[in-house]
Amino acid sequence: MTSYDGIELVVERRESAAVDVLVLTLRHPSGAELPAWEPGAHIDLVLGPGLERQYSLCGDPADRDRWRIAVLRERDGRGGSAHVHERVRPGDEVRARGPRNHFRLEPAGGYRFVAGGIGITPILPMLAAAEAAGADWTLLYGGRTRASMAFTGELARYGERVTLAPEDETGLPALAPVLAGLPEDTLVYCCGPGPLLDAVEERCPAGVLRVERFRPTTQHSVTDREFEVVLARSGRTLTVPPDVSVLDTVRGAGVEVLYSCAEGTCGTCETDVLEGEPDHRDSVLTEEERAAGETMLICVSRCRGRRLVLDL
Template structure:
């Protein structure tokens, strides 16, 4: 990705690079789902991105939330995100539903991508509800590359499925509202996937089910989570962190994260979500055994043991040596 010049309005807050954007347009896309079109304050270009990217959005008292970019990467003057309004949720969508109106300003991060679209001759996309958002630009990219693709898109009802009418025009798309068709037939979908690259985004039960079905078939699935996965972890224990660059040694107690300890010591650690979903604090590990508790890394990446998320993951060994 081309490195862009620093915007003079970009600041560093809590270690996360942010910029201010304006809500240029807002549109209802389905029951409970609305899109926000975001533009630069001066009307100029925004940082570039590719299919699968997301941005962090400050959502008032609810803190920072991650939203997939679902527009066209070629449109450098605007970003588009879709928000599922959940009045009984964690507060982020309720804040945006109330405050993000045309003309208002939001603090956001530059795009990051933990869900990159690999080059493949064929793709199978599985989306549930608001999980359709990162899939939209993936479909555009797959079509532009001449790759074969299929989408299986489920939702509570057709009325709750954003962009359904637009997607229904493609013969490669199968819409499966739960009230009329039941749950997505994952076994049948994945049995027919063959060697296709499988991408899935949606609610946690869907992601868990797809992971299990793919594990049973020995196929790789690419997944993005915006809420923490359920982790069965051993009780926290204290351990040491050593920094390979400076040689500094820091004790991480049972009640503190590595990120908290290092930031308190003045170490430049970038964080955002603080729950292991955004990938901002990913750090290379030189040695030591990691207790992975994030929702970003794949099973293969965890097995390699050469990177970790400092906000939630811990050490199984007495000492972890970080590439800092």
Template sequence: MSESTAYVDTGGVSAETRTDSALTVTAKEVVSQGVVALTLTHPDGRRLPDWAPGAHIDLILPTGVTRQYSLCGDRWDPRSYRIGVLREPAGRGGSAFVHDVLAVGDSVGVGGPRNNFPMVPAPRYLFVAGGIGITPLIPMIAQAELMGIEWTLLYGGRTRTSMGFLDELSFYGDRVVLAPQDEVGLLDLPTWLGAAAADDTKVYVCGPEPLLDAVETGCSGWLVGKLRMERFVPKRQSAPVRTVPFELELARSGLVVTVTPDGSVLDAVQKAGVTVLSSCREGTCGTCETTVLAGQPDHRDSILDDSERDNADCMFICVSRSCSDRLVLDL
């Protein structure tokens, strides 16, 4: 990094600092058409675990549904979390419950925070958001602003009224470029990404899958680490490397178990009586991250980048499998 690069706290959160408790909804506000923001606090006013830009929490609803939402409030406020929730008509009921049932004063389970989308040092940033993908980028913008780092936000949505948090983003003036699709069409990614490719800008992107696919295509050939993305839904995967069973050695437990082609590593481990925290079971939340001591994982998550996959020292066992006959896990 150049001497002008400032340090940005990546905010790693260990399992020991997870909240895993009931918090109280102390505010609920409509921030755009189809998006509400919730503020959550401890019922006794206690300090909550610290977090850094890019972190998310699990919202564990009374219906039994668990969903992950990016923290979008003030990271320096030690006693509240803020999240934005998009109503998803085609979803599985979690967002509908938040919008229609959850009220100020209600208790809701919360797990985390965890950070799979850390903000790393750079002399300048380009933030690209699509719709509700603005939420993890709001604290990143605040952090860059605090540290005097150059940044620009390119923010698209279906319509201006569907784009959340515009009031607070207006504070930043022309560094925020709004691009409602019904007014200006699709985001001009070639122009923005082309400019970022020529210097030390790091690009952070979050939003719907078509946006992420378009950005990935536009950034093909870039150096690893220059582009960072967060997905709300699993990335499309090719077929598993192996179609036959493989063995798991659980080093700490002294057990050897078999994973069949139709079962997951997580299922096999839990059937053996070994407890592993899990949440999404889609390879997007990061809860079930497990250290690999030997063997070659078949990474099937939507979290790790290429260099992290090449290291082969961890895997997300809800979806990832094995390229080798045997994997040794630190469980």
């Protein structure tokens, strides 16, 4: 589904999954099937003017009648989670865009999953998929307290494959035993706070780690100089000033494009690059995708040269 407007959904259920974690079950008002998705996918919820947030789908991909998301109430957030916790009730309609997936579960002989806090949400359907595939997998799941860790009841069915690490009981998650001596054909999937992702990244061999970040990483750039963007579909050429993003430049010229976070973390504005070398500053694309230079996130990334040709 790539509609600019998205689709209207109805909140079917609202329930608590842990301290400050609210689970919403969404369905189509008419009972129609929802778009298909795979583990790792997220949707954008349009909560109001200027209030759009991304949430991972954490239900069963085989259930085309319902989507499930979990929302952590962030005390120092920007208002999205507070809006959901305080105002969204069963029977309410919400608008959603997606699903989109930059965190796909790739085929592998084995997996080591590491989750921190609300980072369990995209991992949850991955576990079911890995189990169904007969893969060798384990999960290390950390949180501040046991009461703050969502879906622990659902995880209990996996037995010893899952290790819970509440910080107030065990300290920080012990990464070394999980990541040392990884078997061949094993991938590591990690989602959670930035420090956890950084620590896992430090311990993983090249090429085996897949991450999803909630906050942007600091990207080192060549320079914030002026450059040109050619919109291939219309033939228009726009000048991108040093202090303006490609996204804002394009939208300022009246071109409609999908976008959401404007921080380089959600992937909504990913655009095909036809010519030129992007200066990637996002937290979504893999190193391989950046090296290929075939797409870029126009909300934060720029140009290493003087000209880009985009499929817009």
